[in-house]
Amino acid sequence: MPFPSLAELDAGDVPADGFPTVEELHVDLMELCRAHPDRITASVIGHSRLGEPIDLFTVAGGARTVVVAGGVHPNEPIGFRTIQHLARLLISQPDAYGFDATWHLVACIDPDGTRLNEQWFPAPLRRDDYYRGFYRPAPDEQVEWSFPFSHRGFGFDAPIPETSALMELFDRVAPDVFVGLHNGEFGGVYFYTNERDGALAGELSTIPAQFGLPLDVGEPEMPDLDVLADAVFRAPLTREQIDRRIARGLDDGPQAGGAGTADYLERFGTTTMIAELPYWVHPDAADLTDAGVSYREVIAAKAAALDELHELMGGILHAVRGALTIDSPFRRASAAFAVGMGAVAAAERARIASAETDRPATVAEVFGNTEAVRTFRLRFAGILRRALDAEVHAGTAAPVVRTALAELTARWEEWLAADPHAGLAPVRLNALVGVQLAALFATVRHRVVRSVA
Structure with missing residues (x-):
């Protein structure tokens, strides 16, 4: 057929x-x-x-x-x-x-x-x-x-x-x-x-x-x-x-x-x-040409960025612990993905020393790893924003929750504004x-x- x-x-x-x-x-x-x-x-x-x-x-x-x-x-x-x-x-x-x-x-x-x-x-x-x-x-x-x-x-x-x-x-x-x-x-x-x-x-x-x-x-x-x-x-x-x-x-x-x-x-x-x-x-997703950077460097940068995301989300969740009153799906997802980002970062670090990473990276690999970091930041920190925002809109947000939401939103908006592909159809x-x-x-x-x- x-x-x-x-x-x-x-x-x-x-x-x-x-x-x-x-x-x-x-x-x-x-x-x-x-x-x-x-x-x-x-x-x-x-x-x-x-x-x-x-x-x-x-x-x-x-x-x-x-x-x-x-x-x-x-x-x-x-x-x-x-x-x-x-x-x-x-x-x-x-x-x-x-x-x-x-x-x-x-x-x-x-x-x-x-x-x-x-x-x-x-x-x-x-x-x-x-x-x-x-x-x-x-x-x-x-x-x-x-x-x-x-x-x-x-x-x-x-x-x-x-x-x-x-x-x-x-x-x-x-x-x-x-x-x-x-x-x-x-x-x-x-x-x-x-x-x-x-x-x-x-x-x-x-x-x-x-x-x-x-x-x-x-x-x-x-x-x-x-x-x-x-x-x-x-x-x-x-x-x-x-x-x-x-x-x-x-x-x-x-x-x-x-x-x-x-x-x-x-x-x-x-x-x-x-x-x-x-x-x-x-088109970079299909580009197998040499990107002019080592694959090891690409993986190391990804691991560092995901560690930073793990620490940011984990720090916010720790700061508002005890102040959240709504057991929303956003809250449960945020807690899981905060831990998950640390696990992904650890897995990438474990690969850095292996011989397989001692080679040039392709344009497609640079693109994929860079976009994975951007995506994870906007996805998972965005879910945490929704968890905190749910408390604000329900009228149950303590000052620590409002502060955390304002700080996270500012950081998240910076990431969103830095997206070079924002206008893609x-x-x-x-x-x-x-x-x-x-x-x-x-x-x-x-x-x-x-x-x-």
Whole structure:
């Protein structure tokens, strides 16, 4: 099957910019069910921590099963548009796109977290709006990272209700393919899959260019990933990450939280795939030329900057300890990410002395590491701002909280003003949806071919 073309996506209901809210997504897909009751049905697989129903939309087909989940991280709404268009493709062209499979679409697995990001969903998408309204849960409150596991003395057994709902769905349908609709933020496109097949990895690597988007060949999200093709990595399992951290002398295991979907789905032999897509692109993400600086220097600068962020956030949280009265998700996330920044900095410092860092850095690596620092500052210090601001707006803020908010806001605004990419226009959504759909269909096709062979 060919890639979905830009023309096809433009002909569909894919706007150039902007994302649906939780309510808008629900209404749209329920209307689709009412219009095509013989093709798509709705059910509820569970409820969120705050009692929000978690919708499942099923397009019946053959014996194979595909599960697709949106909103796995609530600051990643590109998948909402992808699910809207995917449902329409499955209804209107089942022979072309259905692969003789039954499709289970979880439109938004974390409605509570998504609602805390909705202020930046309307078009046009601007970087300052995004960071001002950014929210990401603490790792143990993220659907992707709250699956149970136990390995080498480390473990987690407190899945949140949203994760439990997804686990129960997995147990019921034993998916052949699972795609969690994630997205990155800035730079280029990259992928994860648990399949080692070179043909699938090679195909995934070629998809972004079909839609005019660059690959991200700079710094990966974590060291020691298995590279399957350009910007395509094998999805690491939690036990493998623990083993690698211990091997590097970092005996604290994962930063926090539990295992991911790939870990849980291993029991079913499920093929998993994640396409990480940027809201904004930059050519440096794909530039492999020598940057004129050593990779060791780049990593050292990143570690120092993240240590500084760790100390800043930790110092503020210590100063207001006992004065905070609201157990908000912002407060819990701030505390987790303050510790997390210190853990990331320690992991980077552990790499500095290794022989692998004694080489020139590429432009893509400099870009990726520099932007990681900028992103973490604006994301996580921004969440702490929202935690302190919640106290002020509730009328419960002690003077120490007001002082901390004013000082943090001044520092945060300096970081935001220093963003050299503030005026970048976002990528057209039809291209982003096209990449996710093409990668999804390539993965399903690979699984079908493998099962037939």
